[in-house]
Amino acid sequence: MDIQHIIERWFVIVTIVLCLGLALLFGAIQAGLF
Amino acid sequence: MKKKTLTYMWLVFYFLMVFLPLVLLMIFPKPPGREFLREVSVASGFLAMALLGLQTIPTSRLKFFTRLFPMDTLYTFHHRLSVFTLIITLAHPILLFINNPETLRLLNLATAPWRARAGVTAVLAMLVLVVTSIWREAMKIKYDIWRWIHDAMSFGAIGLALYHMFKVNYYMSLTYQRVLWLGLTGIWVAIILYMRIARPIKMINSPYIVDHVEEERGQSWSLYLKPDGHDGMDFEAGQFAWITTESPFIFRENPFSFSISSEHKDNLIGFTIKELGDFTNKIGELKPGQTVYVDGPYGTFSMDEHRCKEMVYIAGGIGSAPVMSMLRTLADRGCEKRMFFFYGNPTWESIIYREELEELEKKLNLELIHVLEKPPEWWEGERGFITADILQRYLPDDFKEATYFLCGPLPMIEAVEGALHNIHVPSTHVFSEQYEMA
Numbered sequence: 001m002d003i004q005h006i007i008e009r010w011f012v013i014v015t016i017v018l019c020l021g022l023a024l025l026f027g028a029i030q031a032g033l034f
Numbered sequence: 035m036k037k038k039t040l041t042y043m044w045l046v047f048y049f050l051m052v053f054l055p056l057v058l059l060m061i062f063p064k065p066p067g068r069e070f071l072r073e074v075s076v077a078s079g080f081l082a083m084a085l086l087g088l089q090t091i092p093t094s095r096l097k098f099f100t101r102l103f104p105m106d107t108l109y110t111f112h113h114r115l116s117v118f119t120l121i122i123t124l125a126h127p128i129l130l131f132i133n134n135p136e137t138l139r140l141l142n143l144a145t146a147p148w149r150a151r152a153g154v155t156a157v158l159a160m161l162v163l164v165v166t167s168i169w170r171e172a173m174k175i176k177y178d179i180w181r182w183i184h185d186a187m188s189f190g191a192i193g194l195a196l197y198h199m200f201k202v203n204y205y206m207s208l209t210y211q212r213v214l215w216l217g218l219t220g221i222w223v224a225i226i227l228y229m230r231i232a233r234p235i236k237m238i239n240s241p242y243i244v245d246h247v248e249e250e251r252g253q254s255w256s257l258y259l260k261p262d263g264h265d266g267m268d269f270e271a272g273q274f275a276w277i278t279t280e281s282p283f284i285f286r287e288n289p290f291s292f293s294i295s296s297e298h299k300d301n302l303i304g305f306t307i308k309e310l311g312d313f314t315n316k317i318g319e320l321k322p323g324q325t326v327y328v329d330g331p332y333g334t335f336s337m338d339e340h341r342c343k344e345m346v347y348i349a350g351g352i353g354s355a356p357v358m359s360m361l362r363t364l365a366d367r368g369c370e371k372r373m374f375f376f377y378g379n380p381t382w383e384s385i386i387y388r389e390e391l392e393e394l395e396k397k398l399n400l401e402l403i404h405v406l407e408k409p410p411e412w413w414e415g416e417r418g419f420i421t422a423d424i425l426q427r428y429l430p431d432d433f434k435e436a437t438y439f440l441c442g443p444l445p446m447i448e449a450v451e452g453a454l455h456n457i458h459v460p461s462t463h464v465f466s467e468q469y470e471m472a
Contacts, residue, residue: 011045012114015052019081019122022056027074029060030067 041102051221052084055214065204075129076205082123083195083215086160087222089116089188094225095233095276095332104334105274105289106468113167120164123157149201156194163187177312178286185230185285192222234282237327240264244324245302247317252384253309254352255317256293258302259326266301267331270338271363272356272439272467275330277305279313279320282327288313291441291467292331293355295362303328306386308352335467337364337439344436345371346429348420348450350378351386353442356467358387360439365397373398374428374436378405378420378446382413403428420446422453434459440466 028034056077067073091099092108092115100108130137140150163184166173170180196219199206206212242259250256257277260266269275269292278287294304309315320326337345337360347357354377361375379385385404395402405416405424416424429436438459440450447466454464 011111012118015085015115016118018049018053019078019085019118022053023074023077023081023122026056026060026077027070027072030064030073030076031070032067033070 037102044099044102048088051088051218052081055084055211055218056080058210058214059205059208062208062210064208069133071129071133075126075133078122078129079126079199080205082119082126083199084218085115085119085122086188086192086195087218089119090222090225090229094229095329096225096228097332100332101334104467105332106466116164116167120160123160127153127157147201149198152194152201153198156191156198159187159191159194163191178284181285189226192219230285233329234285237282237329240328242266242303242326242328244320244322244326246322247320249318250306250386251388252351252379252386254306254386255309256304256306257317257320257326258294258304259328260303261301262325266303267328269296269303269331270336271296271359272336273331273333274335274356274467275303275305275328275332277329278327279316279324280327282329286313287327287329289332291333291356291359293358293362295359295366297363297366306352306355306358308386333467335439335441335465337437343371344430344432345373346425346433346436346438347373347375348378348425348438348440348442349375350420350442350446351380351384353440353446353467354386356441357439358390361391361394361398361400365394370399372430374401374403376403376405376420376425376428378407378442380407382406382410401428420450420453422457425453426457433457434463436463438464440464442468444468 059080089112092112095105127137127140140146141154143151143154146154166175166180166183166187170177175183196215199215200212206215241262243262245258245260247258248256267275271292274289274291276287276289278284280286290305290307292303293306294302307314307317309317335356345360347360349357357375357377361373364371364373375391377385377391382388382404385391391402394400403416403424405418405420406413407418409415409417426433436459438454440447442450447468451464451466455461
């Protein structure tokens with residue numbers, strides 16, 4: 001049950017947050033903003 | 035290896051499959067950067083590709099995977115992540131257009147270069163894929179037609195997107211990126227080949243034949259099958275299998291829970307199926323000796339997976355099939371544990387297994403509580419739907435320590451999970467199986 005709840009409630013959210021974060025970070029690094 | 039360790043290994047593998055190509059690009063030497071929005075667009079494209087390919091896994095029914103994760107959870111995950119994959123796919127061209135409106139000319143498929151044609155077509159395929167999946171019923175698309183559309187669009191989108199990536203060849207000019215993407219593609223292709231070729235062949239090589247069919251209450255049928263030329267399968271009570279009477283290459287199989295005891299020694303397998311559509315309406319017409327193909331067993335909805343003190347079963351209508359498998363199994367094992375079965379049905383006459391449940395009440399330490407939506411006039415039992423009040427009226431004082439098995443349609447599962455939450459039953463004690471996956 002714990003893994004069932006973790007996947008259903010959090011996994012998609014974590015994936016979305018990481019995707020957005022990494023896309024912005026990659027863009028910033030490549031564009032020389034850092 | 036312990037199940038929990040394997041589960042976490044899979045979760046790490048999942049994150050590696052999605053994020054590794056992009057993370058490596060941030061660590062190792064790469065071509066010179068360009069404008070911020072253009073690079074974010076590239077990143078969203080890479081992530082969309084990884085997520086798109088990854089979608090082959092949750093619905094692949096690979097045994098080493100489905101043994102760890104509940105099938106309905108995998109389908110829910112697949113549905114939600116597919117919508118996000120479409121959003122991030124659309125973000126890829128939209129950000130390019132915002133960054134440089136000149137690139138809008140790439141939408142003209144007559145004049146655009148082949149890399150852009152492939153990219154635009156892949157996005158359109160993704161759009162068709164998600165729209166037809168979410169609104170299939172509203173668009174009145176038959177299930178098996180939709181399956182073909184789903185396969186064609188997903189394979190098309192993956193192939194075209196890969197072609198697009200390799201032809202653009204900016205970050206893909208790096209050897210390690212090529213190797214990585216080819217490796218990922220190899221995994222996806224292997225899964226697709228397994229699903230579409232190896233598994234149907236396996237099903238054809240291990241056919242079953244109809245032993246007999248019994249009519250049940252509530253427009254339901256119990257279908258009993260025996261292996262034809264092989265040893266059959268071992269399953270755990272609560273699990274399910276996919277069944278078809280047609281060639282497994284037509285991919286028109288449907289999932290049904292085993293309703294028979296898992297302690298049966300004669301290799302017979304049995305399912306109880308309610309008449310709800312094209313295939314299920316024809317179960318009663320199946321004749322002994324007719325060939326049926328079975329793919330299974332699947333599912334983690336099993337009492338053997340979880341050592342329990344007291345067991346509380348809660349089911350609605352045909353959701354009683356896996357519960358019946360568990361009760362029959364426990365009766366065969368001579369189990370003396372205390373158990374409760376809250377069984378919701380529309381009417382007294384529609385209660386599947388009604389007489390057999392009365393017998394099981396005598397054999398097991400079982401308390402059976404029928405809850406009827408439209409009870410007859412003489413009915414003195416519970417009415418309406420299964421609520422927290424009804425549960426508390428029958429459960430013992432230490433009900434928070436019991437293990438709960440829920441099975442039925444999604445609205446019922448959600449309502450009962452809410453009721454259990456309200457009476458402070460720990461969520462780790464609740465296991466459910468939804469009857470809405472596709």
